[in-house]
Amino acid sequence: MARTIKEIQDSIIDSLQQESGLSLSTSKVAEWRLWTYVFAVVVHTFEIILDMFRIEVDTLVEKVTPGTVRWYAEMCYRFQNGHELLFDDKKAMLYYPEDNPDARIIKVVAIREETNRLVIKAAKWDPDGNIVPLSLEERYNFTGYIDAIKFAGVDTTIVSTTEDKIRYNLEVYYDPAVPLTQINTDVSAALDTFKSSQGFDSMIYRQRFIDAVMDVPGVTTCNLLTMERKGATDEDFSPVDICAELESGYFEYDITSRLVFKSVKELEI
Template identity: 30%
Template sequence: MARQIELIQKEILDRVASDETLSALNSTSKVAIYRLYAHVISFSIWALEVVFDNHKKEIDTAIYEQKSGTPRWYRNMSLAFQYGFDLIADSDQFDNTGFNDDAIEASKIIKYCSVKESTESNRLIIKVASEESDFLTPLDNTQIASFTEYLNEIKYAGVKIAVVNNPADKLLLNMIIYRDVLVLDENGSSILNGGKPVEAEIKSYMKSLPFDGELVINDLIEKLRSVSGVINAHIVTATSSYYDVLTSQYTEFTPINIKTIPIAGYFEIVNFDSVSYVV
């Protein structure tokens, strides 16, 4: 770990003070030439130690993430998938010969990925999603077929993989917002700035959730209570519905008790028709 500049400088000055041949360098002025030299050298040593620390951290991270066969490795490999590109023979790397960085980056269509080991069956569950106009979207049939073939090429022998590429789980919130009449009107619009800050905060919270992360009802309520003009917030019911790949339809809405993880890895808010504003 990099030492503080002051500590390095003190060590240098202590060595100077203990050296009889340098006894003439005894000024206590902060702008004494030898003290300024000591400070410059101390800063240089500190900067070099910081570089060494960062290098070690990068190496440790690379070693940790490149342990083949771990869930983290499968996640990194999924995010590295390049749609339309072929693999180098006998390799898990893509052949990028003749392509520039923009083309390579554009081919990486998987923007979100989560890999977990199933507790019910001996397999890895890989959830993926792409992104379009700042919204999470599933891969289309051609893309998911290509990605699945890629996984079959790189996976370890005997490893069973289940890919989840569902449309967003639907979220329906039945809420009562107790408003400050000086700040919000009866429709939840900001009197001063326009727009609907409660709806904006809900969208912001959903956007901040990690992919395949938990939606915690109390966390959402806490966020809403911090909105200007909101005195209190009460979620009467929160229900969700997921896309059933067997029936190709969404399931019936079911209650969310305390928290939940979306099957698709992410949510889509149905609408805000069930949000009412009261005094």
């Protein structure tokens, strides 16, 4: 993790004072101190670049390492409906003879690791950009593809069903210096972003929902009174206390959700 500029500069100053044997000015605006700051900034920038490079490499390694959850997710996105997988005798790998982006129908993937089993939840986009389940034929083809690429001995279950419903009752307290219309627009956008940024684990977390709203400029605090989930096979909504697994791997907000905006001045202290 990158050190702060002050930490680096202090380290340089300590080394100079202990090892140089020079009589250095103690003035805080001495030229030599300015040079230590310049070098500290350069080193700090370099360490930030190294951190970013390490994160990028770790992400790529996790994605391309066969057998990891990210690898399975990446392979799901590479599925081409209606195209036959071929086997390369020289590389001992399965491949598609042509790359057809239009045939890559899988747009949403969530994977859950269970005992000796992977549950793969997948969906596609309809022409209007809405997330919808795979058709019977698409699901059959996708299941065959997964059976072909998966590791020997790994059991998989393919799930592609209609979205879960999330119903919430949320009070948002905002700074009255910010226009209510702006707060309303930004909070709605934040909720949409939260919905579309679900991870590979097909879980929804109550605190992350709150954090998404709290990150909106102008929002002082919020009170999530209730949060409930209903899957395709559930008869009714059930409360989300800390987190809940999404049956379909994705969700839509229920139209009966309640979002109320209040000025922070209305808080009772």
